[in-house]
Amino acid sequence: MSSTAASAVRSLPVIAALAAGLMGLAILLSLFVAPEDADQGISQRIFYIHVPIALTTYFCFGLGAWKALLLLWRGDERYDLESYVAIHQGTIFGLLTLITGAIWAKASWGVWWTWDSNQLVLFLTLFLFYCAYFMLRFSLEEGARRSRSSAVYALFGVVLIPISFLAIRLAEDFIHPTTFTREGPQMTGTMFTAFCVSWAAVTLLAYVLYRVELTGKRLQSDLRELREALQ
Amino acid sequence: MSYVADVAALTQKDLRVELRARDTLPAMLLFVLATLVVFHFALPEGTGDDAAYGLLWVAIVFTALLGLARAWVPEHEHGVLDGLVLAPCDRSAIWLGKSLATLAFLLAAQAVALPAFVFFFAPLDATAIAGALLADLGICAVGSLMAAMAAAGRARELLLPLLFLPLAIPLVVGGVGAAISPEGGRYLLLLALYDGVFAVLSWASFEYVVTES
Numbered sequence: 327m328s329s330t331a332a333s334a335v336r337s338l339p340v341i342a343a344l345a346a347g348l349m350g351l352a353i354l355l356s357l358f359v360a361p362e363d364a365d366q367g368i369s370q371r372i373f374y375i376h377v378p379i380a381l382t383t384y385f386c387f388g389l390g391a392w393k394a395l396l397l398l399w400r401g402d403e404r405y406d407l408e409s410y411v412a413i414h415q416g417t418i419f420g421l422l423t424l425i426t427g428a429i430w431a432k433a434s435w436g437v438w439w440t441w442d443s444n445q446l447v448l449f450l451t452l453f454l455f456y457c458a459y460f461m462l463r464f465s466l467e468e469g470a471r472r473s474r475s476s477a478v479y480a481l482f483g484v485v486l487i488p489i490s491f492l493a494i495r496l497a498e499d500f501i502h503p504t505t506f507t508r509e510g511p512q513m514t515g516t517m518f519t520a521f522c523v524s525w526a527a528v529t530l531l532a533y534v535l536y537r538v539e540l541t542g543k544r545l546q547s548d549l550r551e552l553r554e555a556l557q
Numbered sequence: 558m559s560y561v562a563d564v565a566a567l568t569q570k571d572l573r574v575e576l577r578a579r580d581t582l583p584a585m586l587l588f589v590l591a592t593l594v595v596f597h598f599a600l601p602e603g604t605g606d607d608a609a610y611g612l613l614w615v616a617i618v619f620t621a622l623l624g625l626a627r628a629w630v631p632e633h634e635h636g637v638l639d640g641l642v643l644a645p646c647d648r649s650a651i652w653l654g655k656s657l658a659t660l661a662f663l664l665a666a667q668a669v670a671l672p673a674f675v676f677f678f679a680p681l682d683a684t685a686i687a688g689a690l691l692a693d694l695g696i697c698a699v700g701s702l703m704a705a706m707a708a709a710g711r712a713r714e715l716l717l718p719l720l721f722l723p724l725a726i727p728l729v730v731g732g733v734g735a736a737i738s739p740e741g742g743r744y745l746l747l748l749a750l751y752d753g754v755f756a757v758l759s760w761a762s763f764e765y766v767v768t769e770s
Contacts, residue, residue: 462716462719471768474768475709485755485758
């Protein structure tokens with residue numbers, strides 16, 4: 327392991343502690359400091375966790391596609407694992423988004439799921455798309471072809487997002503609460519602060535998980551190489 | 558010009574193989590008709606036409622999947638793909654040739670399916686047919702790339718629908734929208750945008766999917 331990689335591993339506990347602290351602060355702010363929503367009451371507080379997780383999901387998928395693009399562009403195999411780990415984290419956060427979203431929907435709309443909101447349907451589409459990514463990856467033999475096919479598929483997902491977004495706007499929907507409009511966020515200052523802290527905490531948490539998984543996967547492959555060299 | 562000639566030769570090869578073996582097209586035709594008949598029993602009495610249009614799109618997508626699953630089988634069974642990749646032509650020509658051949662099969666299947674749909678269920682206007690044609694382009698462009706990816710895997714036939722269906726959802730939205738919405742033109746634009754974006758992406762990325770290093 328190179329010295330930069332070793333120092334990167336050493337810095338990980340510090341970032342992890344920071345993520346945990348920020349997460350604690352986010353929970354405090356969103357549960358006790360932010361004012362109660364006049365319309366939805368206590369159930370609105372799940373917003374501070376649901377929306378950051380959803381945004382992190384998109385961010386992870388975007389990162390995975392960016393690493394996939396770098397792989398195809400530069401041909402460096404290192405990006406394959408980075409792309410895979412980012413998408414893996416994205417899928418985990420995506421599942422959490424679907425679960426927290428369903429809880430919020432039950433509390434405020436009275437149903438666990440609604441097909442009327444294209445935003446939900448398209449999030450599910452993207453989630454299914456990236457689940458298929460793992461099927462593709464595990465069906466191919468390890469090697470350049472697998473990493474490139476996975477990269478191409480990951481890139482397709484990110485192109486699917488804006489096309490899906492257009493479809494959302496095309497089929498106008500009135501059900502999903504639109505918190506962010508062109509006139510800026512429709513929140514009070516404290517609410518917005520709580521939201522931003524939650525968002526930062528979840529993003530940092532995702533980054534820590536990404537780094538932990540990546541380090542683990544790299545150690546695993548280094549170990550395998552060493553074993554093969556010894557045999 | 559040689560790129561066009563390469564694509565034409567590859568398309569012709571696929572069409573000729575199909576004309577001689579008759580593996581794919583008769584199966585697609587029979588499948589789409591059988592699906593329409595099954596849908597008659599799946600739709601409860603008094604269901605509106607809108608539901609029938611939706612089911613037509615399910616039939617089209619699944620028929621396309623049937624053709625796409627067979628698309629790269631001859632290449633893989635006889636090692637033709639290795640030869641094609643080694644041939645001194647642009648690799649994307651292989652994708653374009655396959656997409657055009659698949660498009661020909663899908664259009665032939667629809668030439669039967671759409672009149673049969675009108676006969677059994679509900680009328681189709683010009684916007685709905687234009688939507689079907691635009692969606693066909695997208696299905697074949699994306700589908701033949703996904704089929705090439707899936708063909709290299711262990712679970713070929715299983716993998717293709719998983720890879721393709723999430724990508725086909727905007728096509729189904731556009732196709733159904735063009736058939737039932739009073740503002741069908743907007744859905745046609747969505748389909749055209751999808752076709753353009755994904756055709757360029759598939760064209761550019763095909764090389765990475767078929768080469769080993």
